[in-house]
Amino acid sequence: MNEIKKNDFLNTINPFNKNSMTPTLLIVYAFMVLIFSLINPLFISLANIKSIMANLTISGIMAVGLTTVILTGNFDISVGSILGVSAIVCAKLYNIGDTYIPLPFVILAGIAAGAAIGAINGFLVTVVGINSIITTLGTLAVFRGLAYLYGTETAQIYYKPYVVMGRGYIFKYIPLTLVYFIAILVVMYLVLRFTKFGRNIYQIGANSQAARLAGVSIKRTTFYTFVISGATAGIGGILLSSQLAFAQGEFGLGYEFKILTICVLAGISLAGGRGTLVGVLVATLILGSIANGLSLSKVPIEWRDAFEGLILIIAIMVDSVRVRRRALLRA
Amino acid sequence: MQPKTKKSFKLTDTYILLVILVVLFAFFSLANKQFIAYNNISTMLKNMVLTGVLALGLTPLMIARGLDISFGNSISFTSVVMAVLFTVGGLNLWLSLLIGVLVATLIGFINGLLIEKFDLIPIILTLGTMAILQALALVVANTFTQTYSILMLTDQLYYFATRTFLKIPYPLFILIIFVAIFWFVLTKTKVGRTIYLIGANPKVAYLCGVKVTKVKILLYTFMGFVAGIGAVLIVSLTGVGMSYHGAKLSLPTLSAVLLGGISLMGGSGSVWGTLIGVLIVTVIFNGLSVLNVPSYYIQLFQGLALIIIVAAYEIRNKRAQAF
Numbered sequence: 001m002n003e004i005k006k007n008d009f010l011n012t013i014n015p016f017n018k019n020s021m022t023p024t025l026l027i028v029y030a031f032m033v034l035i036f037s038l039i040n041p042l043f044i045s046l047a048n049i050k051s052i053m054a055n056l057t058i059s060g061i062m063a064v065g066l067t068t069v070i071l072t073g074n075f076d077i078s079v080g081s082i083l084g085v086s087a088i089v090c091a092k093l094y095n096i097g098d099t100y101i102p103l104p105f106v107i108l109a110g111i112a113a114g115a116a117i118g119a120i121n122g123f124l125v126t127v128v129g130i131n132s133i134i135t136t137l138g139t140l141a142v143f144r145g146l147a148y149l150y151g152t153e154t155a156q157i158y159y160k161p162y163v164v165m166g167r168g169y170i171f172k173y174i175p176l177t178l179v180y181f182i183a184i185l186v187v188m189y190l191v192l193r194f195t196k197f198g199r200n201i202y203q204i205g206a207n208s209q210a211a212r213l214a215g216v217s218i219k220r221t222t223f224y225t226f227v228i229s230g231a232t233a234g235i236g237g238i239l240l241s242s243q244l245a246f247a248q249g250e251f252g253l254g255y256e257f258k259i260l261t262i263c264v265l266a267g268i269s270l271a272g273g274r275g276t277l278v279g280v281l282v283a284t285l286i287l288g289s290i291a292n293g294l295s296l297s298k299v300p301i302e303w304r305d306a307f308e309g310l311i312l313i314i315a316i317m318v319d320s321v322r323v324r325r326r327a328l329l330r331a
Numbered sequence: 332m333q334p335k336t337k338k339s340f341k342l343t344d345t346y347i348l349l350v351i352l353v354v355l356f357a358f359f360s361l362a363n364k365q366f367i368a369y370n371n372i373s374t375m376l377k378n379m380v381l382t383g384v385l386a387l388g389l390t391p392l393m394i395a396r397g398l399d400i401s402f403g404n405s406i407s408f409t410s411v412v413m414a415v416l417f418t419v420g421g422l423n424l425w426l427s428l429l430i431g432v433l434v435a436t437l438i439g440f441i442n443g444l445l446i447e448k449f450d451l452i453p454i455i456l457t458l459g460t461m462a463i464l465q466a467l468a469l470v471v472a473n474t475f476t477q478t479y480s481i482l483m484l485t486d487q488l489y490y491f492a493t494r495t496f497l498k499i500p501y502p503l504f505i506l507i508i509f510v511a512i513f514w515f516v517l518t519k520t521k522v523g524r525t526i527y528l529i530g531a532n533p534k535v536a537y538l539c540g541v542k543v544t545k546v547k548i549l550l551y552t553f554m555g556f557v558a559g560i561g562a563v564l565i566v567s568l569t570g571v572g573m574s575y576h577g578a579k580l581s582l583p584t585l586s587a588v589l590l591g592g593i594s595l596m597g598g599s600g601s602v603w604g605t606l607i608g609v610l611i612v613t614v615i616f617n618g619l620s621v622l623n624v625p626s627y628y629i630q631l632f633q634g635l636a637l638i639i640i641v642a643a644y645e646i647r648n649k650r651a652q653a654f
Contacts, residue, residue, distance in 0.1 A: 077458075129649065130641045131595050133454050138641070141582055141634025148627040249627075257462060260455070270452055302469040309462030313445070316456060320449045 022267070025282040032286065036293035043296050050173060054243075056288025057177035058083075058236045059255065063262040063280050064181075064188050065232025068225040070263050071192075072204045073272025074125060074132035076226060078140040079233040079259055082117045083252030084147035086110045086237025091155035091247030094162070103161055110238040111231050117143060118230015122223035140256065144249075151249030157241060166242030177239055181284075184232070189277045201225060205272025254305075261308055262287050264315040271323055287311070348590070348607045355611060359618035366621045373500050377492075379613040380502040381564050383606065385584045386591070387506075387513050388557030390605045392550045393588060394517075395529040396597030399442060399551060400585070401457040402558040404464035406577030409435040409562040411472045414481035414572025424485055428566075432559030438464065439555015443548035468574040480573035488567035502564060514602040526550070530597030582630075586637045587612040594644065612636070 036043040062079050069076045090110040093101050117139065124135040157163060168176040192198035200221045203211040212218055236255075241247040266283035268275030287308070294304050360367045385402055392399060409431040416427035442460055446453050472479050491501050517523035529536045529543055537543050558577075565576050591608030593600030615636065619629055 124638065124642065128642045129645050130638070134589070134595060134641050135638065137582075137585070138634045138638035141637065142631050143634075145627050145629075145631030145634060148630070149625075152627075257458060260458070264455070270455060300470065300473075302466045302473070304466075306463045306466030306470075309459040309466070312462070313456060313459040316451050316459070317445070317449045320451055324450065 022276070022279050022282055025265070025267070025279060025286065029282060029286050029289070032289060032293065036289070036297065039293075040296040043293055046173070048292065048296070050169075050175065052288050052292045053178050054167075054175040055292070056284050057175070057181040058239050058243075059258055059262060059287065060181045060280070060284035061184055061239070062229075062232050062236045062255065062259045063266070063284060064185055064277060065229040066259050066263050067266070067268050067275070067277060067280055068188070068192070068201055069132075069229045070205075070268045070270065071201050071272055071275065072222050072225050073208065074222060074225070075260075076118075076121060076136050076229045077133065077256040077260065078117070078121060078136040078143060079229060079236075080252035080255035080257075081140045081143035081147060082114050082230055082233035083237040083240065083255055084151070084249060085117065085143050086114045086234040087241035087247040087251045088147055088151045088155065088237075088249070089113045090162075090238055090241050091157050092150065094157050094159050095155050103159075103165075106162065107238055111234040114234020114237065115227050115231040118227040118233070119223070121230065122226030125226065126219040126223045144253070147251070148249035151247060151251070155247045157245045157247070162242050163245045164242075166239045177243070180235070180239070184235075185277055185281060188228075192277065197221065197224070202273055205269075205274070207273070257312070258287065258308060261312040261315065264312060264319060267319070269319055269323060270316065345592075345601075345604055345607065348592075348604065348611065352607060352611050352614065355614050355618065359614065359621065362618070363621050366618060369498075371617070371621060373495070373498075375613055375617045376503050377500050377568060378617065379609060380506045381561055381568070381580070382584050382587055382613060383506045383609045384509055384557060384564065385561050385580065386587045386605050386609050387509050387602065388554045389584065389588045390513065390591075390593060390600055390602060391517060391523075391526050392554050393530075393593045393595070394597060394600050395526045395547055395550055396533065397443075397446070397547055397550055397554075398453040398595070399439070399457050399554050400454060400581050401438075401442065401461040401464060402554060402561070402584070403577030403580040404461045404468065405435050405438050405555065405558040406562045406565060406580065407574055408438075408464045408468040408471070409559055410566050410572035410576050411468045411481065411574055412572075413562060413566055414483040415471060415475045417483055417485075418481055419475045424487060428563050431562055432556065435559030435562060436552055436556040439558065440548065440552040442555065443551025446551065447544045447548050465574075465578070472572075472574045479575065480571045482570065483566055483572050484570045488570070492567045492570075502568070505560070505564070510602060510606060517602055527598060530599070532598075582633045582637065583612050583616065586633060586640060589637065589644075590640045592644070 033044070042048055062083070066076055066079060087110075090106050093106050093109060121132075121136055121139055124130050124139075125132045164176075166177060170176060170179065192201065200211065200216045203214065203216055204218050204221055208218055233252075237247075237251065240251055262280060262283045263275075264270065265286065266275060266277075266279030266281075268279065290307060290311070291304055294307060295301065365371055388402070389399065412434055413427050413431035416422045416430055417424060420427070422430075438460070442457060445451060446456050469479065472481060475481075494501050496504070517526065525536070525541055525546060528539065528541060529546060533543055561577075561580075562572075566572055569576075587608040588600075588605055589595075589608070590611060591600060591604035591606070593605065615632070616629060619632065620626075
């Protein structure tokens with residue numbers, strides 16, 4: 001009995017079992033690469049691959065954080081605004097007079113700003129008990145307003161190490177941001193798979209009633225997932241401002257949508273409790289390549305959003321069909 | 332039908348909102364005399380019509396546990412379609428407006444069909460359609476006119492937007508008609524009771540023989556139609572069809588509806604509650620702009636208002652459950 005249960009649990013988090021979406025995603029990705037490179041051979045040039053990798057990491061990192069929230073059956077659509085606030089916090093720290101602020105402190109401040117907003121979200125969702133979509137819709141507006149307020153004029157960043165942090169390459173070809181992304185992904189994968197906290201997250205999403213009866217503190221775990229999501233959005237803000245060497249109130253506008261698409265595409269079930277970070281890696285690759293591929297294929301930029309919207313809709317439809325099939329199998 | 336205690340409970344709810352409205356109104360009139368000038372009041376009422384019509388469209392949908400946040404972008408898209416048909420296509424004014432409304436209705440129908448047939452989470456699907464509609468609005472406007480706002484000035488629309496009857500602006504009559512129809516349908520007809528039943532418990536409704544899917548698809552379609560009417564209103568009030576017309580409509584409308592006492596869990600809410608919610612939201616935002624508060628703050632307040640409103644209802648519900 002115990003043995004079966006354990007297997008069942010391992011199956012849920014194993015990326016390569018037959019229920020997983022990852023193999024399908026990989027096939028889709030292979031086709032996409034084929035089509036884009038036939039349209040424009042530049043797509044598979046080394047320089048282009050380098051730029052795709054450098055650009056997709058920010059959404060990838062944020063998707064990792066959002067995944068933990070979605071796994072518990074909640075949502076966080078305020079991530080774009082959190083990114084904006086964190087970017088402005090970092091840029092402003094470099095613009096207060098002549099005082100020199102050490103790099104680690106700035107990075108910490110950016111992450112802390114994100115985590116604090118995440119904590120506000122978590123507080124409203126768990127303690128006050130507001131539906132997470134509405135909560136984060138509200139905080140989305142509030143912090144976008146704050147970002148505009150303090151980011152009306154572009155804040156330039158002239159500090160070189162900060163800029164290198166987002167733009168640098170290791171061994172000439174591997175973007176530093178990709179390294180951060182992979183590191184965060186691996187750490188979160190291990191946390192989700194091997195720690196009690198990670199298992200609690202899956203349990204809450206799969207069956208919150210059962211989780212509560214098993215003694216999982218739903219409120220505390222959910223709260224921490226929002227903090228994690230906020231912190232990763234904060235990291236996104238740091239990296240974006242360092243890549244562009246400035247910050248503006250508009251940073252991260254519409255990101256929530258992009259990142260939600262990555263998560264859904266990755267097979268993180270919106271009902272909670274299903275999906276792995278391996279899927280997130282592949283989905284990030286797909287979405288990052290689409291934007292790049294479409295612009296190399298000379299598709300007007302407006303269509304890109306429509307395309308991403310379409311992908312989101314198809315992904316949630318597939319998700320819903322899978323959930324329904326599972327429910328039928330269980331019954 | 333309903334226990335008497337619950338009914339009196341609801342009544343006080345509406346009264347509290349009314350008191351808030353009066354207090355806000357008094358505050359803003361004391362803060363700035365411009366606020367109660369006839370010109371400002373009539374502008375405010377005109378602006379209210381748009382939010383009001385949309386909020387009323389959302390009311391039955393949200394009572395039945397549905398949700399649509401793509402209506403703003405649907406308005407952008409259909410306003411562009413109307414203006415393109417009229418200026419580039421050279422179509423008759425009424426025909427182009429009619430086609431626009433039909434397009435919006437179709438969008439609502441597609442939303443409803445996908446959500447109900449595939450069991451999708453409404454807010455996520457409409458987030459997707461939002462992006463697609465926004466892109467379409469930009470592409471259509473750009474390919475036909477190379478701009479993002481298309482002039483659509485005609486005498487009829489101008490008269491409609493500016494003329495008054497007994498000092499009441501014409502557009503306000505649309506809102507009054509909407510309120511009357513919605514109030515009648517929701518409280519006096521079988522359809523209305525069906526909608527409340529679906530919201531209170533969809534499973535029970537299904538077991539009672541209500542065609543839940545069909546009714547909800549109809550409600551989404553109707554929300555699309557309302558967005559079409561919204562597009563007509565915005566085109567006539569501003570004289571342009573623009574790709575960004577509806578981008579900022581979602582948040583105030585949603586706040587107004589939630590303020591009016593509609594819960595996301597469905598089953599509760601009324602036309603009067605929504606109307607007062609719309610009035611409060613309109614008074615707040617008009618008052619703030621009369622006081623020359625920068626628009627960044629207004630967005631900030633919108634978000635705060637949404638959170639506070641829902642938090643207040645949530646805390647009260649918890650307290651009610653504790654008893």
